Amino acid sequence: MIVYGPVPSRRLGQSIGINNIPPKICSYSCVYCQLGRTNQMQVKRQAFYSPEDICREAEIKLKQLETENKQADYFSFVPDGEPTLDINLGKTIELLKPYNTKIAVITNASLLWMDEVKQDLMDADWVSLSIDAADEDTWHKIDRPHGMLKHQNILKGIVEFSKSFRGTLVTETMLVEGINDQEACIEKIAEQVALVQPQKAYLLVPTRPPAEPDVKRASSDSLRNAAAIVRGVSGTDVECITGDEEEEGFFFTEDIADDIISIASVHPIREDIVESLLEKRNANRSVISELINQGSLIEYTYEGKKFYKRNIHK
Ligand code: SF4
Incomplete structure (x- = not known):
């Protein structure tokens, strides 16, 4: 991409x-x-x-x-x-x-x-x-x-x-x-x-x-x-910039999976932000599991918080 x-x-x-x-x-x-x-x-x-x-x-x-x-x-x-x-x-x-x-x-x-x-x-x-x-x-x-x-x-x-x-x-x-x-x-x-x-x-x-x-x-x-x-x-x-700011104002396309990959292309996204995005779009966590299974998204933990980042090698 x-x-x-x-x-x-x-x-x-x-x-x-x-x-x-x-x-x-x-x-x-x-x-x-x-x-x-x-x-x-x-x-x-x-x-x-x-x-x-x-x-x-x-x-x-x-x-x-x-x-x-x-x-x-x-x-x-x-x-x-x-x-x-x-x-x-x-x-x-x-x-x-x-x-x-x-x-x-x-x-x-x-x-x-x-x-x-x-x-x-x-x-x-x-x-x-x-x-x-x-x-x-x-x-x-x-x-x-x-x-x-x-x-x-x-x-x-x-x-x-x-x-x-x-x-x-x-x-x-x-x-x-x-x-x-x-x-x-x-x-x-x-x-x-x-x-x-x-x-x-x-x-x-x-x-x-x-x-x-x-x-x-x-x-x-x-x-x-x-x-x-x-x-x-x-x-x-x-x-x-401490990164604790809430991230708002995402543009949405037709495809929530695309949106998540786009955001994760710039920087890893915190779990709570992913959840609020899913909620706003009436989507559930299966979108995330699928992206992880496809190898497009990687889940990991930093300072006790879960993050998702795009797999740049994919
Ligand atoms: S390693 Fe390169 S890409 Fe990564 S933060 Fe440093 S300058 Fe930026």
Whole structure:
């Protein structure tokens, strides 16, 4: 499924997801990744799907929404890997532009030292850059980067991009207990955020089952503390996303199984949310059992709560 959704998100409203990277090809293997460990570590950009095929699927999706009198706010590149590894990203964005739907890219920023990657992102309307650490040691611990990457080049690339990008730029920092939630780490991150001056700095905690089972979310106290430091040092607007927010406003298609797979393509869904979706559609749990039996959905437990995620290998 290259184009899926739309799925609701707090930051982007209703967005049509573009999965332009096969699972799970990435330049990082973050300890908190909700897609599991990276299968293929890569920094070399390459072609995966043709931009024309992606646009064709996107157009079908828009037409389908139009017949249902619905509208999407964004096309968002949130793939099963790092979106800038796609050498055709810029071309795909260019082809999607005429559809009058804004374009968002959520990237780990690891390839921003390359001019062509900066160029590819220039025409997006909204870009989120990940800054999990501003010191090399912590960066290795949390993001487990490809061996060819140089942290200083990435940080420099992020700042350079922020100076020329004209769309909405935000940063994203995932806070993991004992890895990057200490004050010393946060202060360095805050200094980096100060250089970037994003419209908003998002602080997140892993709320869904992470790649490494012993990864724990930063406590509410360290999250509050981190928000105060980032705000104080950078002067940037800071927002914390803890994942405890209720997820509402899902668009429904004719097919509840499709809806669930679409949402689970972006992130694992908590059991209570699945249940409320089923209830709203007068459906029962057999939909879930069937998806699990088919191998499309995987059930697992994190912090005592049951979650469902799409089987990206299916
Ligand atoms: S969280 Fe994003 S950047 Fe990190 S390993 Fe997963 S897909 Fe890659």
